[in-house]
Amino acid sequence: MAHGLKKLSAFNITALALGLAFLYLPIVILVIYSFNASRLVTVWAGWSTRWYREFFNDRAMLDAAWMSFRVGVVSATAATLLGTLAAVALSRGERFKGRTLFSGMLYAPLVMPEVITGLSLLLLFVALNAERGFWTVTVAHTTLTMCFVATVVQARLSALDRSLEEAAMDLGCDPVRAFIAVTLPLMLPSIAAGWMLAFTLSLDDLVIASFTTGPGSATLPIRIYSEVRLGVKPEINAICTLIIGGIAVVIITASLASRLSSARGETAAPL
Amino acid sequence: MRGVSKDGRWHLWPILRGSPPRRRAPQDDVRCWKGKTVSARRIFARPARFAAIAPYLWMLLFFLVPFGFVLKISLSQTAIAQPPYVPQFDLTQGWAAIQAALAELSLDNFKLLISDNLYVLSYLRSVVVAVISTAILLVIGYPIAYGMARLPRRWQSVAMMLVIVPFWTSFLIRIYAWINILQHDGLLNKTLLALHIVSAPVVWLSTDSAMYLGIVYSYLPFMILPLYATLAKMDPALLEAASDLGASRSKAFWLVTFPLSLPGVGAGVLLCFIPIVGEFVIPDLLAGSDSMMIGQTLWLEFFTNKDWPVASATAVVLLVLLLAPMLIYDRLQRRQLEAR
Amino acid sequence: MTEDATPKESVRTEPPLAAVDMPLLRIDGVTKRFGGFTAVDKLSLDIRAGEFFALLGPSGCGKTTLLRMLAGFETPDAGRILLDGRDIAQVLPHQRPVNMMFQNYALFPHLNVRDNIAFGLKRANMPRPEIDARVAEMVALAKLEGLEKRKPDQLSGGQKQRVALARSLARRPQVLLLDEPLAALDKKLRENTQGELTELQRRLGMTFIIVTHDQEEAMTVADRIGVMDSGRLEQVATPRQLYEAPASRWIAEFVGDINMIEGQLESSEDHRLTISTRDAGTIVAAEPRQPLTKTTICVAIRPEKVKLSRRGPVSDAAGAIPMNRLEGVVTEVNYLGGVTTYKVKLDTGAILRASMANTARLDMNAYSASQRVTAWFTPDDCVVLEQ
Numbered sequence: 002m003a004h005g006l007k008k009l010s011a012f013n014i015t016a017l018a019l020g021l022a023f024l025y026l027p028i029v030i031l032v033i034y035s036f037n038a039s040r041l042v043t044v045w046a047g048w049s050t051r052w053y054r055e056f057f058n059d060r061a062m063l064d065a066a067w068m069s070f071r072v073g074v075v076s077a078t079a080a081t082l083l084g085t086l087a088a089v090a091l092s093r094g095e096r097f098k099g100r101t102l103f104s105g106m107l108y109a110p111l112v113m114p115e116v117i118t119g120l121s122l123l124l125l126f127v128a129l130n131a132e133r134g135f136w137t138v139t140v141a142h143t144t145l146t147m148c149f150v151a152t153v154v155q156a157r158l159s160a161l162d163r164s165l166e167e168a169a170m171d172l173g174c175d176p177v178r179a180f181i182a183v184t185l186p187l188m189l190p191s192i193a194a195g196w197m198l199a200f201t202l203s204l205d206d207l208v209i210a211s212f213t214t215g216p217g218s219a220t221l222p223i224r225i226y227s228e229v230r231l232g233v234k235p236e237i238n239a240i241c242t243l244i245i246g247g248i249a250v251v252i253i254t255a256s257l258a259s260r261l262s263s264a265r266g267e268t269a270a271p272l
Numbered sequence: 273m274r275g276v277s278k279d280g281r282w283h284l285w286p287i288l289r290g291s292p293p294r295r296r297a298p299q300d301d302v303r304c305w306k307g308k309t310v311s312a313r314r315i316f317a318r319p320a321r322f323a324a325i326a327p328y329l330w331m332l333l334f335f336l337v338p339f340g341f342v343l344k345i346s347l348s349q350t351a352i353a354q355p356p357y358v359p360q361f362d363l364t365q366g367w368a369a370i371q372a373a374l375a376e377l378s379l380d381n382f383k384l385l386i387s388d389n390l391y392v393l394s395y396l397r398s399v400v401v402a403v404i405s406t407a408i409l410l411v412i413g414y415p416i417a418y419g420m421a422r423l424p425r426r427w428q429s430v431a432m433m434l435v436i437v438p439f440w441t442s443f444l445i446r447i448y449a450w451i452n453i454l455q456h457d458g459l460l461n462k463t464l465l466a467l468h469i470v471s472a473p474v475v476w477l478s479t480d481s482a483m484y485l486g487i488v489y490s491y492l493p494f495m496i497l498p499l500y501a502t503l504a505k506m507d508p509a510l511l512e513a514a515s516d517l518g519a520s521r522s523k524a525f526w527l528v529t530f531p532l533s534l535p536g537v538g539a540g541v542l543l544c545f546i547p548i549v550g551e552f553v554i555p556d557l558l559a560g561s562d563s564m565m566i567g568q569t570l571w572l573e574f575f576t577n578k579d580w581p582v583a584s585a586t587a588v589v590l591l592v593l594l595l596a597p598m599l600i601y602d603r604l605q606r607r608q609l610e611a612r
Numbered sequence: 613m614t615e616d617a618t619p620k621e622s623v624r625t626e627p628p629l630a631a632v633d634m635p636l637l638r639i640d641g642v643t644k645r646f647g648g649f650t651a652v653d654k655l656s657l658d659i660r661a662g663e664f665f666a667l668l669g670p671s672g673c674g675k676t677t678l679l680r681m682l683a684g685f686e687t688p689d690a691g692r693i694l695l696d697g698r699d700i701a702q703v704l705p706h707q708r709p710v711n712m713m714f715q716n717y718a719l720f721p722h723l724n725v726r727d728n729i730a731f732g733l734k735r736a737n738m739p740r741p742e743i744d745a746r747v748a749e750m751v752a753l754a755k756l757e758g759l760e761k762r763k764p765d766q767l768s769g770g771q772k773q774r775v776a777l778a779r780s781l782a783r784r785p786q787v788l789l790l791d792e793p794l795a796a797l798d799k800k801l802r803e804n805t806q807g808e809l810t811e812l813q814r815r816l817g818m819t820f821i822i823v824t825h826d827q828e829e830a831m832t833v834a835d836r837i838g839v840m841d842s843g844r845l846e847q848v849a850t851p852r853q854l855y856e857a858p859a860s861r862w863i864a865e866f867v868g869d870i871n872m873i874e875g876q877l878e879s880s881e882d883h884r885l886t887i888s889t890r891d892a893g894t895i896v897a898a899e900p901r902q903p904l905t906k907t908t909i910c911v912a913i914r915p916e917k918v919k920l921s922r923r924g925p926v927s928d929a930a931g932a933i934p935m936n937r938l939e940g941v942v943t944e945v946n947y948l949g950g951v952t953t954y955k956v957k958l959d960t961g962a963i964l965r966a967s968m969a970n971t972a973r974l975d976m977n978a979y980s981a982s983q984r985v986t987a988w989f990t991p992d993d994c995v996v997l998e999q
Contacts, residue, residue: 012415013415013418013419013422014419016415016416016418016419017416017419017420017431020412020415020416020419020435020492020496021434021435023489023492024434024435024438024489024492025438027446027449027450027452027453027489028438028445028446028449030449030452030453030459031445031448031449031452034452082326083326083327083330084327086323086324086326086327087323087324087327087328089320089323090320090321090322090323090324090327091324092320093316093317093320094317094320094321094323094324095317095320097317097321097324099328103324103327103328103331104602104605104606105602106331106332106335106336107327107331108602108605109335109598109602110335111543112542112543112546112547112597112598112601113546113547113550113591113594113598114546114547114549114550114551114552114567114590114594115547115550115552116550116552116567116570116571116587116590117342117550117587117590117591118335120342120570120574120583120584120587121335121338121339121341121342121587122334122338124338124341124342124345124580124584125334125337125338125341127355128341140334141334143330143334144330144331144334144335147327147330147331151327166316170315176315176316176318176319177319180316180319201442204442205442205443205444207443207444207553208552208553211575212574222442222444225444225445225448226444226553229444229448229451229557230557237448238452241442241445241448241449244442244445245442245445248442249437252433252437256433507716507718509714509716509718510718510720510721512683512685512705512712512714512718513712513714513718513719513720514706514720514731515684515685515704515705515706516683516684516705516706516710516711516712516732516780517706517711517731517732517735517779517780517783518706518707518732518735518736518783519706519731519735520704520706523735527731528720528722531722532721532722
């Protein structure tokens with residue numbers, strides 16, 4: 002009987018196990034039912050891929066999926082760029098005028114209800130007479146996801162050893178070069194994680210997209226939502242499983258890549 | 273060559289300061305050594321601040337400025353027009369036109385919000401739902417975060433992955449998954465019937481319970497992660513010291529671990545409470561239609577009634593309501609960052 | 613910290629055994645394994661009441677593991693730990709009359725100094741007025757007046773250490789365990805604190821067990837030292853015995869500087885051994901207390917026992933003690949303030965180390981490099997050890 006105070010009690014393990022089961026159970030059920038041959042979600046009629054086929058024949062859904070994908074890629078890239086810059090400024094910039102306002106603005110979208118941000122952005126676009134469609138949604142998503150990227154990157158930046166940059170400076174680099182040569186490579190895993198996070202959030206967003214989109218440019222969540230309101234459709238199961246599968250593939254690739262790079266002796270960056 | 277002194281070493285101060293290198297006096301050494309850590313930071317600070325320009329401007333334009341518009345529209349009236357509100361400010365029409373437009377602004381919408389029970393109840397319901405949900409989230413999330421923090425180091429990153437992955441798989445999908453299970457002839461009822469726990473299918477959907485389930489399900493990672501982050505940072509020697517001084521395991525938890533985890537608790541609570549107040553999708557899909565949360569009310573006003581001014585007023589009041597918690601959260605975040 | 617007015621004892625004698633001949637703490641055949649690695653290997657040790665005991669050894673020798681087993685944070689895989697006759701090996705830490713002072717202090721950051729010290733007393737369900745009295749006593753003991761309301765992050769390193777000490781003494785444990793308590797302090801503060809610790813221990817009459825890797829520290833504070841290596845106790849002795857009569861070659865080399873000369877035993881007569889060595893010719897050494905089992909032995913001589921002169925020792929009157937004389941050249945001189953250490957390259961090629969106290973401020977006769985000298989030492993200066 003060891004008294005290591007780090008030992009888990011039965012209660013802890015049960016809590017963990019139940020928690021994880023709770024998180025994953027609905028998803029597992031959804032994936033299983035996407036292969037259900039029967040139209041009725043309640044009856045199991047054998048394995049089938051008909052819902053997948055229906056999805057690929059559904060023009061409207063495919064358009065929405067493509068739209069979501071494009072918005073996701075563009076907004077994630079923009080958000081990663083801006084978010085990383087913001088993280089650098091906040092983490093290395095010490096005190097500067099307007100820093101409080103800056104960090105306040107940057108982190109507010111993290112907590113603010115999406116209905117508020119969605120409405121405010123729409124009103125801005127209306128005032129600017131901007132045509133609502135791909136670009137307005139992209140801009141809105143960038144604004145929203147920027148703060149998530151900044152959080153992830155800043156966490157990593159604060160944890161990095163400052164003496165590396167100082168060593169680079171000591172060896173003759175000016176600060177910017179030192180940053181690019183030393184800090185940036187070490188930050189890359191976090192920046193990549195930030196991009197993926199921004200992409201997922203954009204892909205997933207319903208409320209803000211609903212406010213800021215225009216006619217004919219519905220995103221996938223908007224389509225799914227309108228379908229779901231009418232009732233459970235098995236095709237949705239298939240779409241959802243595809244999305245989950247896609248994200249799972251991306252996550253596994255990413256963690257394998259970071260595992261490989263850490264095996265090569267570089268730092269494995271936590272999120 | 274600029275910046276290189278007689279002994280051949282690079283000196284950065286002259287490059288940045290633009291002044292010729294000074295001969296090192298004895299007092300310089302003390303300051304220089306002590307100053308090396310400080311000034312190194314300052315050397316980085318200047319270019320780092322430039323990085324803030326682009327995101328700063330972006331957030332000013334796309335975050336701060338829009339609130340001005342929300343405020344302005346909230347003071348306007350609805351109209352059958354494109355866009356559907358009056359007055360409209362047309363900057364080309366000169367100052368007099370603007371003054372006239374300003375005169376048309378009124379607080380009518382806010383009066384409506386205060387007087388009409390529909391809205392008052394909606395705000396109340398939102399706060400109540402948020403408080404209850406956050407409490408449930410804390411009670412469920414704390415043991416999970418605690419368990420995670422006590423795992424062996426290797427397993428902690430795996431556990432964190434496991435907690436984050438559902439969060440990355442589409443929020444809408446996860447709610448939909450619950451609809452799947454909770455429907456009248458869904459999996460839950462089938463299981464209960466098969467186990468003879470109930471004799472007839474129970475109505476799960478369109479109830480408050482379904483809504484709470486959905487909220488807890490969606491926000492659990494937001495509660496777990498800040499809690500885990502704080503708990504993982506705790507020095508295990510503190511628990512040993514408590515035990516050494518006579519505290520049993522449960523006493524040690526309540527007297528040492530819990531108080532030290534309070535910053536994480538605060539962050540988790542606020543990270544959940546604030547957005548839940550304005551939630552729309554979950555109550556819309558899972559809750560009954562007898563009473564609405566404020567997010568649903570706003571959506572209704574905007575999309576169904578096409579009443580932009582009232583919707584904006586709703587948003588303004590919601591923002592004012594949430595201002596205090598948001599400021600507390602911001603203060604907590606900054607303190608956490610400074611503590612690093 | 614002001615120094616004590618009364619002069620400290622310069623020589624530590626063994627503390628008298630308590631009237632009852634049973635040691636306070638008996639560690640009996642304790643073994644601890646972590647996976648395939650044995651941290652503590654069938655270790656047995658008796659610690660007497662009222663003594664200041666030091667566990668000394670290199671990193672990874674198991675001394676901290678042993679200490680943690682005494683505190684209750686690890687449980688031995690085999691063996692018993694008897695405190696006052698009672699086996700406490702399986703007793704939970706919070707139920708043992710043993711307290712520990714942690715290496716990085718482990719002060720509760722959310723409690724102020726007073727509440728940190730009172731923590732253990734509250735757990736003991738002491739009535740409030742008694743707690744206040746005891747806390748005041750501890751504050752005076754550790755010289756923390758005026759700091760009671762401060763939080764740990766407002767204290768200096770030395771102050772934190774005193775709070776940790778006060779906190780661990782508050783419950784008046786039977787044994788106080790100290791886990792490298794002075795490691796984080798600078799030299800001056802460390803020396804001062806060592807003095808204070810010994811004085812405190814004497815005054816309280818408590819049993820202290822300190823774990824340290826610093827030999828000087830162990831020798832300064834401890835009544836007896838247990839030297840550990842790879843989970844085993846190599847020798848338990850007073851500082852003087854440890855230094856002047858090491859039990860093995862490893863200990864002789866671990867504690868302090870030493871000259872180790874390997875050789876073969878030639879003959880033994882009249883309590884003196886004649887040893888032939890490759891590096892130093894024939895050496896006459898005093899017979900060791902334990903009889904030798906092998907003829908391959910080494911002779912250990914501490915540098916300060918090696919005397920240097922330009923002309924060789926002046927022999928006494930008839931019946932002179934046979935001296936061991938070696939000729940060589942000084943190759944290195946290190947002036948360290950109180951002593952000067954020399955490296956002498958003998959004519960045989962081996963290096964001999966000597967150290968001499970700088971007794972005169974201006975020494976015209978100090979040796980310098982490349983001077984020819986005679987190094988000499990008496991048979992009693994040698995310790996004969998098996999290889």
